[in-house]
Amino acid sequence: MNEMLPGMPTELFVATPTKLLNFADCKRKYRYTYLETPRPPKGPPWAHNTVGAVVHEVLADFYGRWPAPRRTPDEVVGKMRSSWRQEGFRDEQQSASWRERSTDMVLGYLRDSDPYYEPLAVERTVAFTTERASLRGRVDRIDERADQLVIVDYKTGRRPLTSTDARSSLAMALYVLxxxxxxxxxxxxxxxxxxxxNTIAAADHDDQSLAHHQRRAESIADDAAAAETRWHEGLTLAEADEVFPPEPSPLCGWCDFARICPQGRRVAPPRDPWAGLDDSDIAEAG
Known part of the structure; x- marks a missing residue:
């Protein structure tokens, strides 16, 4: 925080939902991701992130960049193939299988869509400030329906989602604000x-639920700002581990830094890069 000149406004802590949640989940991971220079080595890329990134890219083109006459299945198939990447897959066969599977997934999602529908915004950055933080994030899509805006986020993970997931999401609430x-x-x-x-998990926020999420975001931001201040003052390794402690859990196997975190490895060994793909594909891999 900036206290150089008396009477000057307090410097706002700038963050995205991802940054806040990284601090809340594991402060050591936060330190490795945002503060250490050079950044400690990360593990290999994840195959499920490759799937998500390509799917998001194609849907952004479909709704945000292509004119309506171009919004055809053939164009989607061509874009999926040209955008596909190999990162994280076990081998070329698995990658090719998931390219086709992901293409079918996108085509199924778009099957009943109106090619002439124009969202209000695609890949739009939104932001707001509170007394203590400047919060911003990029929304996959913003629709306009019945004089209201709707925040749309694409998900490609294997776990089906519920309205509770939508309502409890800190990121989605901050996007609304x-x-x-x-x-x-x-x-x-x-x-x-x-x-x-091909399902939609929806929720409607009210002032109370949005205020709850804003308070949570501000609380995390306050703690992260205080920890960063300590970091910039200079810390020994022992002090850094005290201010940014590891928080071991079964999720440690999915951490980008699992291979260099002994506390995390004791709880959960690092996962294979393709382990985030769904169970049927894991069975095929065996």
Missing amino acids: GARRVLHRACTRVELHHLPT
């Missing part, structure tokens, strides 16, 4: 579009 501030429109509804099951 950011969209209200940037676009000056009413916005309460959030939707998680789960492509593997």
Whole structure:
């Protein structure tokens, strides 16, 4: 925080939902990700992240960049193939199988869509400030329905989602607040579009639920700002581990830094890069 000149405004802590959640989940991971220079080596890329990144890229092109006459199945198939990447898969066969599987997933999601539908925004950055933090994030899609904005987020993970997931998501709530501030429109509804099951998990926020999420974001931001201040003052390794302690859990096997964190490895060994793909593909891999 900036206290150089008396009477000057307090410096706001700038963060995205991902940054806040990284601090809340594991402070050592936060330190490795945002503070250490050079950054400690990460593990190999994840195959499920490759799937998600390509799917998001194709849907962003479909809704945000292609004119309506181009929004055809053939164009989607061509874009999926040209955008596909090999990172994280066990071998070329698994990669090719998931390219086709992901293509079918996107085509199924778009099957009943109106090619002439134009969302209000695609890959739009929204932001707002509180007394203590400047919070921003990029929304996959913002729809306009019945004079209200709807926050849409694409999901490609293997676990089906529920309205509780949508309502409890810190990121989605912050997107609502950011969209209200940037676009000056009413916005309460959030939707998680789960492509593997072609289902939508939706929730409607009210002032109370949004205030709850804002308080949570501010609380995490305050703690992260205080920890970063300590970091920039200079810490010994022991002090750094005290300010940014590891928080071992079964999720440690999925951490990018699992291979260099002994506490995490004791709880959960590092996962294979393709382990995040769904169970049927894991069975095939065996």
